Amino acid sequence: MFNTSIRPAIPKFPGMTTLDKEAFNIQIPVVRAKVPTSAMRQINRNPLFKMTKQSGVTGKGLAVVTDEKDSDMRWIPLPAHTKADLPQETLDALLELAGFVEVEDSSVTLGWNYWTVQEIISAILPEDADMQDGIPSSFTMTGHVAHLNLKKSMLPYRFLIGQILLDKAQTIETVVNKLDTIEDQFRVFKMELLAGKDDYLVSQIEQECKFTFDFSQVYWNSRLTNEHRRLVNLFNPGDLVVDVMAGVGPFVVPAAKKGCYVLGNDLNPHSYKYMRLNTEQNKVVDNVRLFNDDGRNFIQTIAFEAYMFPFLEPSLERQLLCRPDIPNIGKIPGSMGFQSSNETHPPVDSASRQTEHHSSHTFPDLAILHSDSRSAVSPSDPTSTTTTTTTTTTPNTTVQHPNPDVAGRSRRRVKAPKPIYEPTLFIKHFVMNLPDSALEFLDAYRGCYRPLVDDAGLSEHKIEMPMIHVHCFAPSIAEGAHKEIFQRASERLGYTIDPANDPTVYIEQVRLVAPKKWMYCLGFTLPREVAFACKGSVGTQKEEEKKEAVEKGENDSTQDL
Ligand SMILES: C[S@@+](CC[C@H](N)C(=O)[O-])C[C@H]1O[C@@H](n2cnc3c(N)ncnc32)[C@H](O)[C@@H]1O
Missing domain, CATH: 3.40.50 (Rossmann fold)
Known part of the structure; x- marks a missing residue:
């Protein structure tokens, strides 16, 4: 046990290119006391001497050991780095419980496992503020794959960062970095393997x-x-x-x-x-x-x-x-x-x-x-x-x-x-749930229930209308965002979605995806006017109207020479 209220500084290796775990071992001073074995029971019961095990801390300054010359005496660790640090309260308690106390300097080793991932990454990066600010604070796990979203400044160190993460977290078997924000049609992001196995x-x-x-x-x-x-x-x-x-x-x-x-x-x-x-x-x-x-x-x-x-x-x-x-x-x-x-x-x-x-x-x-x-x-x-x-x-x-x-x-x-x-x-x-473009699919609902009437012979009023839950992105969470979502959805549907007329309308703020990019879910009941409309998208209808106008010579943008 050593004074855990002061966390020692990690040794710095700015620009380290190959991971050297041993380099992170440091020795720090601690003090220990020699007490009679007969007092150990009382000492162990006293919270001032409670041992707390810490990952990555080793050394004789940490263990309770029998004195080499006198088997009736034990050395116990104390919560201080130097004799001068030793709290008076601890000394008094020792005197009371053990009667006689001999205190000496010792040491413990803090190794690789003692340091956090962030401390280690910070230690291998150049010390300027720009670099230190880019240190990632979190990663996401999907199965055994950890994925990072590293800032550009971190890229020269990405493989080392991957190795550090792989080594420190037992459940991680693969570390990848998300390559960019541009995802393909199927929303699969490109990634680069940083460490571990190439298995997804x-x-x-x-x-x-x-x-x-x-x-x-x-x-x-x-x-x-x-x-x-x-x-x-x-x-x-x-x-x-x-x-x-x-x-x-x-x-x-x-x-x-x-x-x-x-x-x-x-x-x-x-x-x-x-x-x-x-x-x-x-x-x-x-x-x-x-x-x-x-x-x-x-x-x-x-x-x-x-x-x-x-x-x-x-x-x-x-x-x-x-x-x-x-x-x-x-x-x-x-x-x-x-x-x-x-x-x-x-x-x-x-x-x-x-x-x-x-x-x-x-x-x-x-x-x-x-x-x-x-x-x-x-x-x-x-x-x-x-x-x-x-x-x-x-x-x-x-x-x-x-x-x-x-x-x-x-x-x-x-x-x-x-x-x-x-x-x-x-x-x-x-x-x-295709927030990037799902709103644009809404015109496909126009007339999608018509075959139930025209081909299956049902009467319109017997057909129940479904709820639509459509995800989308918007740049803010201000009140205007809702209005904008209603507007975009209404335009594609060819029908005004109005929460005042439809009690089922809702907008759920799902999550902040990136700065100024919120994911929402808009819910509403499919309007009958849309479901049973004549087939064809709003866009298609407009195109057709335009075509007709051109045919009739009404379109003033086409002019005969
Ligand atoms: C954002 S993901 C959502 C997947 C899933 N619903 C979820 O919540 O995890 C969008 C999905 O839409 C699919 N997708 C993209 N374009 C599509 C299209 N035109 N028609 C149907 N699915 C499409 C993608 O392949 C992807 O699986």
């Missing part, structure tokens, strides 16, 4: 579900855990939920586990592949269908498809899909088809690591923030009429499509499996 197949637990994916091929952000949980908490068991940009399934899998029926889509084939794996390993395949389509096409076709091919008997559905003698089953134009059980799975390293819970880390203590707990499945709403959500314990109930026209045509008048919740026929929630 990770497993991550979120909302008590296990997600496996190749972090170099798909989008994942552990900082969205709360947002994933917030939306899943809004869903009720039995709800039909659509995720238009689903990634590897952080909404899809927990929603399905809760008893929702989920249609998940992602344009990135890697995301689709791992989302499928994740539904399998979390045992929710029976109430999930997956698609690998562009979000715009998907929005336009999914309401009709969900109604025409409701969740009834998923295992039979998959058997049908595997039969080559039944062409195009389960497919309608625009859809990429249902998840099929005979597709191959991505190779998964059986030894792939699993890191529990959200993982944003700060350097000094490398603490993991534990934050997850899945909400319990809540009972369904028994008052719902058009979309009954009921629990049932009776397997093998025959379920028919409620619309006799469709029931006659349906290929799935089959026995229900062991349903936990009876699925709804109409979509309850659309999720669109």
Whole structure:
């Protein structure tokens, strides 16, 4: 034990290029006292002499040892660096407990493990303020991969920083640096390996579900855990939920586990592949269908498809899909088809690591923030009429499509499996988490419910409208930000979203992504005027109006010479 209130300064090695751990060993003076062995019991009970073990501190000045010449005497460490530092209170207590006291100088060694990651990085960097200010204060963990977002000034030292991190944190096996803020269409950020193995197949637990994916091929952000949980908490068991940009399934899998029926889509084939794996390993395949389509096409076709091919008997559905003698089953134009059980799975390293819970880390203590707990499945709403959500314990109930026209045509008048919740026929929630551009997809909702009237023969008023939860970015959290989001969404929808007219409208401030860049979620009920509008986007309509005007010679920007 030594005086822990004064943290010794780490030795400095500015410009160190090869990591030399031994260089960080330093000896510091401490004092120790010789006391009779018979007094040890009393001394040990006294809080003034309580030993606190510290990582990385070694040496005889720290241990209780028997005196080499007199086996009835022991040396005990004292909380001071020099005799002069020794508090009078400690000396008095020693005199009282031991009767006679001999105090001598000793030393301890502070080694590599004693220093924090930040102290070590600071020690290897040039001492000017610019460099010292650039020291990263945190990193993010995804499975066994730690990712840093280093400032430009840190780049010459990036490999050394990577090695320091790898060495100091036992759970880290790979350290990468995010290369730039420009991400590709699939929101996968480019990264450079700094230390450890070139292996990005990770497993991550979120909302008590296990997600496996190749972090170099798909989008994942552990900082969205709360947002994933917030939306899943809004869903009720039995709800039909659509995720238009689903990634590897952080909404899809927990929603399905809760008893929702989920249609998940992602344009990135890697995301689709791992989302499928994740539904399998979390045992929710029976109430999930997956698609690998562009979000715009998907929005336009999914309401009709969900109604025409409701969740009834998923295992039979998959058997049908595997039969080559039944062409195009389960497919309608625009859809990429249902998840099929005979597709191959991505190779998964059986030894792939699993890191529990959200993982944003700060350097000094490398603490993991534990934050997850899945909400319990809540009972369904028994008052719902058009979309009954009921629990049932009776397997093998025959379920028919409620619309006799469709029931006659349906290929799935089959026995229900062991349903936990009876699925709804109409979509309850659309999720669109592509904050960079999801608002621009809103025009795809125009007319997307028309086929339910025109082709399925339903009357408009019987069709329930879904909630849309669409993520976006805005530069501030000022009041004006909300107005701007409403405006952008309204323009794309071709309909004014007005919280005064629609009580379901909300704006959730999700998180600060970068300076002056906030992530929001806008929620509203899809207006009937939009859902049943004539097909075609607002943009397309404008284009067509323009074309017509040109044809009629009304456009004054085209002039005959
Ligand atoms: C920000 S990520 C969100 C993923 C997931 N929902 C989550 O919360 O982690 C956006 C996803 O949209 C997908 N994406 C990008 N463009 C798309 C498009 N045109 N249609 C469908 N998905 C798209 C990307 O591949 C990516 O997985």
